[in-house]
Amino acid sequence: MQNLPGKTAFVTGGASGIGLGIAKALLGADMNVVIADIRQDHLDVATKELSGGARVLALKLDVTDRADFTRAADAAEARFGNIHLLVNNAGVAVVGPTELATYADWDWVMGVNLGGVINGVTTILPRLLRHGEGGHIVNTSSMSGMVPVGGTTIYSTAKAAVLTMMETMRPELEARGVVCSAFCPGAVQSNIARAGETRPARLADSGYAEADRRRTEGGEFFHLYMTKEEVGQRVLAGILADELYILTHGEFLPGVTDRANAMIASVPVKRPQNEKYKATFAMLFNSSVWADEIARQKELKA
Template sequence: MLELAGRTAFITGAAQGIGLGIARAFAREGVGLAITDIDQEALDKAEAELSALTTVAAFRLDVRDRAAFASVADAAEARVGPVTLLVNNAGIGGPLSIAEMSYELWDLYLGINIGGVINGIQTFLPRIIARGEAGHVVNTASAVGLAPAGGSTIYETSKTAVVGLSESLGKQLALEGHPVGVTVLCPGVVATNLAATSRTARDGAAPRPEASAEERERDERRERDETSFLRNLGMDPDAAGPMVVAAVKAGAPYAITDRSAAGQLTQRAKALFSALPPATELDHKLDVFMAAQRRRMAQGPAGEAGPPR
């Protein structure tokens, strides 16, 4: 079990929603906080609230900006202490039809949802490893990142990438012997304000001055419907915080907020196993080779694995 009291957590997208819920949960554990968000007004409110619970430093940050990320990381560690808990939570969501897809929106979603996670990891992980301390990384994906449902290809692509990155990073850290765990948080239906904040970001990245009154009404109606759905059926964002804390303490690879993806996961698993060809002697040889390779990696850089024979 990883002890949390006295540590410092760096949390992106922490001024509202799930990020704020995670920050509150860590604060109750005695963790110092460096919180970031793109929304300065919400960030100020979060800082004022959390300061009553723990030491807090707040920074406005666009997670796509690598230079700013590094600068904020330096300032955060100078003010709150060495970061050993990293939560890459900032994200953008919302449904997009095929007709709405554009280069600008691909760049926006991938830049924030996966690029922001990469920037957080590349900024902080070398620092954590260099100190030799136990640490933990939490990356916020989505239930549709585990089993895409087809509701928004751009969004689901970005979140599937976060799941794969988290799984791979966690395994490689373990194989190389670094005491740093990785959890991928996969929220299902959570009562956040993501629809409105995402629409603002989309409009800024890919404005549509030629949109008709009918198209604008459609967008507004869709936002209202999504917001109503999340607020009426979604989990309280504060409930996600303790789930993340429990996963970090236990070193769990996944934190999933509900069972909304269960059906899609079942269908995906069945489709994948159905696509596997019959086992051959080559498969057996590959299994033996890969097991030996994993053992070599776990033992350290004593020698390189050769090709299978």
């Protein structure tokens, strides 16, 4: 997949924020780009900003609607032929104490942030494997999937699942020509604080209405966040390098380190190991993806 020119990318949530930044970078790498988004007004503005002419296809898509996803994938193939790169980026969020969460809060956030990713993989992965030209899947997780903090239970749960999905799919699919990457950004200038504007009426019962209002009225820290163009270039670099984890912010190193060390410290090493169990189920106790990624990162940083 390092040979991107002329190939086709399908980016969900592609009409603003992170998704638009990724679309810009991929267009700049001479790819055909499909931007799929639930908001037609954002699609209209993004199409003008990209100025990609016939190399850009804007599609209205609700990632939670499986039939709609199939329709969008078919439209992308009708326009450009085979899809080679899938970026599952569409996302929403609610923030606040866990006890305020309603079933509707859980269903909305999990439905988009995890269900939408599942729908993207299930719809497009068979197409990547079928054409045999190589492919890449990038799922937008978050540093909240690695270093979660209080008040983000629903969001962080979905993002952690997306992260694990890529770690699991990577060794299964890489040998078949499809590379899998988890994109875990820190704070980026985006519209996610206003995601409630697209929340379905059937899931309107929220325990976080006041918290959402405060988020949309905020923005005093926006200037501290990474721009969509910066993050788009970072994702492009991660795709070109086949990185498993595409990270953006070095400020998270202490949290990532402490989490890993806390897990290591919790392993009951003094308990006698069952050698027969160990030999029988050896494939469960480690994954080659981590050693491979360590080697890759050492080479990239050399």
